[in-house]
Amino acid sequence: MTTYLAFLRAVNLGAKRKFPKDDIRRVVEGVGFTGVETYIASGNVRFDTTMRSRDRITQMLERAFLEDRGFDVPTIVFSASEFAELARETARLHAERPGLARHYVYLLPEEPPASVVEAVEATSNDLGDMVVRGRAAHALLRPGYEDGVVDPLGATKLLGIATNRNATVVTTLGEKWCTPAR
Structure with a gap:
């Protein structure tokens, strides 16, 4: 069994x-996880499965969510080990x-x-920095950005389909769901 984390968009x-929930x-x-x-x-959401293909898992979840809800639910899936590294990188960048x-x-x-990474990171300005690491883009916003503005650096339109979480949620889930002693 492998543990996966899925993040539903919107x-x-x-x-x-x-x-x-x-x-x-x-x-x-219901899909067997x-x-x-x-x-x-x-x-x-976290779950265990014997499936190994992230693409197949994503497709299975998106189909099941659509069938249940009646609307598309883009879903981003990480293995627990992938997400653990993402959470560590999030903590490092924040620190x-x-x-x-x-x-x-x-x-x-x-x-x-690489061209998208370069374009996203080029949106960094006095309000903050965009840093892309693997399958995550970090918006590191300094005091002075307008609170409540969804995309103060203008980078998210360059990313395509994505879903965001704040650093606290990412690091909490890394500790809660990705530690070996679960």
């Missing part, structure tokens, strides 16, 4: 995209920049090509 936003858990268990847990209402106002982590389905 659920529980507004009246038409509701997907309660209990329903997410039910659907993930075990050890299913959720964390907060933003669409974070290197004391005084950040916000640190958002955009989770990506695939590692972007």
Whole structure:
């Protein structure tokens, strides 16, 4: 069995995209995955499976979510070991920049090509930095950016499909769901 983490994009936003945690858990268990847990209402789920193909797992979950909800639910899947490394990198980047106002982590389905990485990182400015590491893009925002602005650096449109979580959620899930002594 391998442990995976899935991150659902744009659920529980507004009246038409509701997907309660209990329903997410039910659907993930319904496709045959075990050890299913959720964390907060933003669409974070961990599960165990004998399947090895991240693409097949993603497709299976997206089909099941669509069937259950009636709307597309883009889903970003990481193995627990991949996500553990992402969480460690998130903690490192955060620690290197004391005084950040916000640190958002955009989770990506695939590692972007070098040209996209370069374009995303080039959006860094006085408000903050964009740093891409593998399948994650970090928005490291300094005090002074306008709170509540979704994309203050103008980088997310370059990323394609992604879902974001704040650094606290990423590091918490890395500790909670990716440690060997589960």
